[in-house]
Amino acid sequence: MTRSRIDCALKAQGLAKKLVLTGLCFFTLGCQADSLMVGDRLDVRPPASWRVARLNLRPVPGEPIAAWSGPQGSTLIVYRALPIPGGTPESIATTLVHSLTNLPGIEIQSRRVQIVDGRAVARVEIIGPGTGDALAPSSTGKPTPPPGKSLIPTRELILGLPGREETLYFSWGIPESGREQLLPEIEATIASLRLPPDDESTSKYRE
Numbered sequence: 001m002t003r004s005r006i007d008c009a010l011k012a013q014g015l016a017k018k019l020v021l022t023g024l025c026f027f028t029l030g031c032q033a034d035s036l037m038v039g040d041r042l043d044v045r046p047p048a049s050w051r052v053a054r055l056n057l058r059p060v061p062g063e064p065i066a067a068w069s070g071p072q073g074s075t076l077i078v079y080r081a082l083p084i085p086g087g088t089p090e091s092i093a094t095t096l097v098h099s100l101t102n103l104p105g106i107e108i109q110s111r112r113v114q115i116v117d118g119r120a121v122a123r124v125e126i127i128g129p130g131t132g133d134a135l136a137p138s139s140t141g142k143p144t145p146p147p148g149k150s151l152i153p154t155r156e157l158i159l160g161l162p163g164r165e166e167t168l169y170f171s172w173g174i175p176e177s178g179r180e181q182l183l184p185e186i187e188a189t190i191a192s193l194r195l196p197p198d199d200e201s202t203s204k205y206r207e
Contacts, residue, residue: 041194044193050071051069053068057077060079062169065079074132077170111123122161123157127176132174132175
């Protein structure tokens with residue numbers, strides 16, 4: 001094979017590799033720069049100031065499927081958990097409040113049902129000791145920050161969407177000091193959400 005043919009073959013291989021990686025990126029959650037799309041049923045579009053992050057950005061009580069980091073150390077995790085038999089937005093909100101009020105220093109700011117993309121979802125907001133991106137763990141009965149971090153008032157806003165095959169959650173963690181900037185960005189994200197119908201699950205779009 002001549003040198004020119006070798007160069008052409010190498011270029012072709014490189015292009016093919018790029019196309020394969022692009023395809024993998026398109027079908028892998030969290031690989032896009034500004035949004036998460038699962039099939040044509042779930043679409044999450046945070047503002048441009050929020051960047052895709054690793055799925056284990058912070059612990060959540062379920063399987064994370066996408067994560068973003070935002071201004072002032074804020075976070076957004078989309079995760080799913082087991083379906084709740086007979087679950088409703090009202091019962092999800094009640095369950096969230098009961099589980100969160102057991103944590104020390106937690107104050108419930110609001111609990112309600114909100115219509116998002118034509119569907120009723122649970123919405124709970126709380127404030128407690130944390131690190132700005134998440135509430136602090138409290139396995140010892142008191143909030144304990146990770147090494148090198150200090151406790152600050154932290155707000156967590158959670159949306160819960162019941163489904164037949166899973167329960168879908170959207171969880172934002174923000175420093176309370178940044179609420180004036182960050183809450184409008186969260187509201188804009190919620191307003192742009194496109195949710196799966198209640199007879200479908202996000203899992204079928206990850207095959």
